[in-house]
Amino acid sequence: MNTTVRVARNGVDVPTLFATLDAVKANPELAQFQFRAHNRWVSGTHSRSSIQGFYxxxxxxxTRTTPFVYDADHPQVLTGQGNAPTPVEFLLHAIAACLTAGLGNIASARGVTLHEVESTVExxxxxxxxxxxAPAERNGYTGIRVSFRISGDADEQTLRELIEQSTRRSxxxxxxxxGTSVDVAVDVA
Incomplete structure (x- = not known):
């Protein structure tokens, strides 16, 4: 009888990853999460977000005893002081980080060791x-491009398929x- 032993790979605890998948399959309610961030205006276009707890x-x-704190601002050319990235730049970081995290998990689950992964997002x-x-122009990005440079112990087709799967699950x-619905509530103090 052949037994597959799963071990940590690419910094991913593969046994825990599969145990989590099995637990969610057995009890889908475990997959319901709520993430939260709190933001406070500093001055001008500068604000600070704190991210700590989640359900x-x-x-x-x-487990998060110290909050993660991120500043956002606009550059001087857009009336800010350039204290931090703009909010829309955080979206670029978010997609790069999400795709890369998914890639790490998927590659590990499939037994592929990654050697190097880099991405550029525009x-x-x-x-x-x-x-x-020009009110007819949309307010947000008109296009986003992500390009990866990847090496690992698999052929080119397999590495491309890992990124495609990460994109499908991101x-x-x-x-x-x-898109997603966003509800905005206001409490005037």
Whole structure:
């Protein structure tokens, strides 16, 4: 009898990954998550977000004892002070990070050792929409391009298929390519 032993690969705890998949298959409610961020205006176009807790696997997370803090600002040419990346640049980081994380998990689950992965993400925006100088222009990106450079212990076709699978399973890719409803509530103090 052949027994497949799964081990950690690419920094991914593969046994835990498969145990998680099995647990979610047995109890789909475990897959319901809610992520949260809190943002506070600093000055001008500068704001600061704090990300710490989330709800997932049917419980509130208690493992993050220190919040992750991210600033956002606009460059001086757009009336900011350039204290941090713009909010739309965070979207570029988010898609790169999501695709790369998925790639790491998928490659590990399929027994492929990765040697190097790099990506470049470019997004095009016509600011006429945001500025209101051409209201017919959309406010957001008109296009985003992601390019990968990858090497691993698999052939070219397999490495391409790993990235394609990561793209199909990426939450950030889904939101950017399909959109999602966003509800905005206001509490005036």
């Amino acid at each position: 997932g696997a049917m419980q509130e997370d208690t 997004g095009d925006i016509d600011l006429n929409g945001i500025l209101g100088t 939450a950030v890719f889904d939101v950017l390519s399909n």
